[in-house]
Amino acid sequence: MTTGTLGAPSETGVPAPEIADGKFRQVLGQYPTGVVVVTALDPDGTALGMTVGTFSAVSLDPKLVAFMPQKTSSSWAAIRAAGDRFCANIIGEQQENVCRQVATRKVDKLDGIPWRLSDAGTPVIEGSVAYVDCVIVAVHDAGDHEIVIGRVLDLDVVSQANPLLFFRGGYGSFLPGSLAAGDADLFEQLRLVDLARPHMESLAASCDTEVTAISLVRDELVLTAAAGHAKTAQAPTRVGQRVPFMPPLGGVFAAWGSEQLQERWISRLGAEATPAELLRHRSAPERIRARGYSIALGHTRGERLESLSTRLNLRDPAVSAETLHRGIREVSDAYNTGPLSDTEGHELRSLSAPVFGADGRVVLTLTLWGPPGTVSTAEIDELAQRLIGTAAAATTAVGGVFPRALFPAVAG
Template identity: 40%
Template sequence: MSLSTAHRTVGSADDPAWFRHVLGQYPTGVCVITAQPEDGPPIGMVVGSFSSVSLNPPLVGFYPSVTSETWPHLQRAGNWCVNILAAHQTDVCRRIATAPLAERFDGVPWRPAPSGAPIIDGAVAWIDCVPVAVHDAGDHKIALAEVRHLDTASTELPLLFFRSGYGSFAPLTLTAYDPEMRLTRPLRHFELIRSIAQELPDHGLRCLVTAPVSDSVVVVGQLDPPSATPSAQPTTLVGQRLPFRPHGPSIFEAWAPEREQEAWVARFAPDSQEAEIRALARIRERGFSIGLGSEGHRRFAAALERLAAEPGAVGNEELDALVASLDYEPPELSDEVLAQARVISAPVFDNEGNPVLALTVFGFKARPDVVRAAIAAVTACAGRATSSLGS
């Protein structure tokens, strides 16, 4: 034990300021509990003490102060809607927290939930519920509600409250959300190999984990090194669907059955088909795919940045055209060629030998030694990930 630790005065739990200070080290989300009275304007109350309580039955809870002026109005309501605010909605949070009760929704767009309670436009998610119990808990109440309807409403990151301030967070690892249950298998694969893939950010490499889904490549996970600028606005491509089109990366087709490969090659123009056959062979021989820097790559990277900041900002036709302009699988990997490398992808196989995920690293310096190290890191990780899936 250090001297500073041994002689530190431990604060008392009876000191409210110290209690708030210590508990303030734990970040919480920011929610607005809304209701629509039969005889008046909608009401809302900001809470940071919201949580899920039970799956069966589906219960949620929050903890209003006994001195809250809004709580008695909410308690009389027959339905509540929990709105999980997005990172950009601090103005909504402050208005509902400070405006007079009857004016809190002035200028705040909303639509009714199935119960009629307000769903605030731009909220990350909403949970429509029915009050079932209220219990005493010191200077607060424990309010429980049974969930009737719920949905996600935005791909934005949530608003957080931490150390008496509002903000968001810079995600180092994210997983795609799958409300329609179309990504169950790829997401399970990602969860199984996540700890292995996390080694790539430890090498300073940014990594996207993608999976083929129908006619798209879906970003199911993102792993980033700690940001040098943590205050920067966090962005993510997780959940983004990218076109699986010629002349894009063929990492998933290189090990596909022969008939599927033939169908893939047939999608190319006749004068490009032989080159694509050779490109697929290079990927199989090398065990990875490599993309080079070019004007097309720079435009594609810029489009991805736009998509990360604002999902839907780039249309499918524009993405198709950008994918077609990319430069992949050079015949030789000389130092001169490696100095142009921008992305490297390695496949992860399932227990039947099918490529089900790709680990794609980028953001490395375009130097031959750095690129070789990146190739070694991503192929080694992909190999261990394949073993973890039982292949």
């Protein structure tokens, strides 16, 4: 194994410009990467792992690959100390939980994750799309990272699943109608999401949960960004996933939208909507505006709806658009109910607040996902105020203006 140092910018004769870290991440975040879990086995037989988005093919002759860990990574230090063998596991679209666990745990990273031992003596994670077994032949210094070169010993495709991708700060995959489809109507929303993202990340970190951004594109709600991780999530969050703009989903857009938009929203219920349903949903925008946010309660039904949505986006033949529509209607009474009781706990599924654009219309909604179990009304109020504050900061960041009649204190 060899080591080397790449030339610093000053050594090339080209001056190094001052580029802000945030801008560097933002621009490079436009490039989607695959997700790989690098594994190894220490001398005691303990499985080691680290999640990377920097895995790449290097050479066909000889057959070389590379990944680029941060120098300060304790996971990389453990893998390097274990010897010169590693396995690059290409993670599938259904394995977001695997990459999150490996990325966040300090020890026992593969605990509970099925794996087998390869012929080269490294852990191959079950369910991965493919694996590449390697021996380290060189490690090069590269700023605050290292470039690890591995010579391929063995490799194989073990699943026909789509790979998991990392794009614009969120996980996703090749989905029909996803962001990868190049929808021109999303370009402006994605620009706004980039401006709002630091505020989303700050809220997600401070509340130890997930914060997502949703855009309204014609008659669909599109998940355009995600930060953090929801402890109540049963299905992985997929940037690019779409659901219909129909009650009760998208209530924030309807609440601060025109009468025509509200009628369009209501009309998606179809002819089978009962008078009670129509009455409830026609009054929902006023309740949302009065609160300043939308609220959804109930974990079990919420999990089922999210599972249906994910399966439909993944083209599961057992789930049709009609199935999803029925699932949405079944949870409608859990959204934007009347005043909450102060004497009992509530299963908070989510809170959503508006981000306004330059014309005073809602351009994004930010959704904060609730914790497991139940919370008090006071705790919900506190989370809601933090979400509203974050949405207000995001509105300022995107150059938006607040509707004076609806947010007089902020607008003034």
